[in-house]
Amino acid sequence: MKMIPRGLAVVLRNAPSKQLQFSSIPNNRDNVILTRLKHKDWLTPKEATKLLNSLTHPSSSLTFFHLYSSRKDFNPTEPFCTLLLSKLAQSKHLLEIHTLLQTLKPRRFSDNFFFTLIKTYAHVFNRIDLALHTLFQMPSFYQCLPSSRTFNFVLNLLVVSKLYDVAHGVYRSAPKLGVGLDACSMNILIKGLCSRGELDAAFRVFDEFPRLGFEPNERTYTTLMKGLCEAGRVEEAFGLLERMERDGVGVDAVVFNVLIGGLRKQGRVEEGKGVLERMVRRGCYPNEGSYNEVLCALVDVKRFCEAKEVVVQMGLEGFLPSFVGYKGLVLGFCEKGLVGDVDWVVRDMVRHGFVPRMGMWKQIVKCVVLDGCVCFDGVLED
Structure with missing residues (x-):
């Protein structure tokens, strides 16, 4: 079994195997569906999936799987297992998901199934360790190479969770996982470096884009601008804006909001208002975030009457103050x-x-x- 590289500083708490636990049937509708599985008529995988989907209570899925797996026509296809995974997640049955995977491990499923599994571990159970473990098991244990989408999801999950060292280790492991890095991977790495305050390293990654054949996009520039503004280097952020315009990269309200926010942190309210006016002149219409940045900036410097005027203007534009x-x-x-x-x-x-x-x-x-x-x-x- 392929294990996570030793350098990744995460303690993986593998969920232990456990016998499937079967819940009591919550209603007659589910009873009727489960009784159908005791009949000897042949069930196609599509019919089994349809019956599983008809269950009204997620906990009934455990009994369904028990009955279905004892039949001679048992054929857990990927759509069936994806649906079962969803129902087990709804009923918060983490250990049963682990048991399901142990039962199905001889079968080969696509990246879509493992993407759903990894998202379930991360979003439903908040188990980043299991999400990471699954990613590294995919190539050898499950015989499925992760897609860039799955790889980038885990990479971003680690960055958002501020596990920067682990994220860097995963990034370096891309070739071993059979994953081709793309612009999205680079943007996530830049986001992690900026969040950590390592702006010089972030710009070194940015400079690698042409060599790797990638084009920096709006997200790339916005992330770097935000990092610069948080570090108080607002002028350099405006320099990136000029570079965006020269390179023909689309500039929208999100970009300007970052700049207005950076000016706000330095108490440069008039310049922030000027950026708002510049947006309108460029045909890039401000959004709710644009006005709220200016509103809060005026409140910060106790210019309350002007702030009230902004609230009035927001009402006319159909925007909601924070x-x-x-x-x-x-x-x-x-x-x-x-x-x-x-x-x-x-x-x-x-x-x-x-x-x-x-x-x-x-x-x-x-x-x-x-x-x-x-x-x-x-x-x-x-």
């Missing part, structure tokens, strides 16, 4: 004792489904009491 933006605006107007503006913001946020929290209400009440004015009756009644 709760953080609303909160900052309410607390800011409370601090300045502007009860009328506090009233307007609270009513607007409630109208959009946001509810002020206890800390905000304390400041609101304090502001109203000090002003000697009660103007929130309508809001409180709602």
Whole structure:
């Protein structure tokens, strides 16, 4: 069996084998379906899959598999096993999934099945170790080479989980796994390096794109820009924007939002507003994130009246301010004792489904009491 390279610093807790446990049948409909399996009439794989799909309770799938596997016409095809895997995941039967794999290991399935299995381990059970273990078992134990999609999913999973050293080890293992790296793999590696603060290393990977025959795309540039902005190197991020434009790479609102966010962190509010205006001139229309970045930037520097104007503009454009933006605006107007503006913001946020929290209400009440004015009756009644 092919094992994960020793250098990958992950402790794999292999789920132990366990006999299948059969749950009680939850309803008559499932009873009827399971009774069908006790008949001696021949079932095609397609019919078996259809019956499995008809079960109304995921736990019934265990009994179904037990009955079906005892029949002479037992033929667990990939569609059947994929469906069974889904039902076992719904009922949170991790050990039973492991037992299913042990039962089916002589059979060969496609990358699609293992992609589903790996996603199940990661998203349903939060077992990154099992997802990684499955990836490395695929070539020799399951006789199935991982696709770039499956490989990149695991690589990105590790980066998102901040297991950067493990991600680097997986990246280096691509040739042994029979995986051809692509631009997506490189982008994930760049994301991991930027998240770790290793920007110089990220740019070295970026410089490798032409040699490997890859074209950097919008995601490549956006990831590098975000890394630069988080490191306070905003001017270099704008330099990348110019390079994107020279190279003909499409620039959308996401790119500009990163730049506005970078300027916000440095308190450069006017420049952030200028970027917003530049977007419109270029025909790249701002989205909700663009306005929220500017809104929060204005709140940060206590320019609350201008921030309120942004909220008004967002309403006209059909965009929704963030709760953080609303909160900052309410607390800011409370601090300045502007009860009328506090009233307007609270009513607007409630109208959009946001509810002020206890800390905000304390400041609101304090502001109203000090002003000697009660103007929130309508809001409180709602």
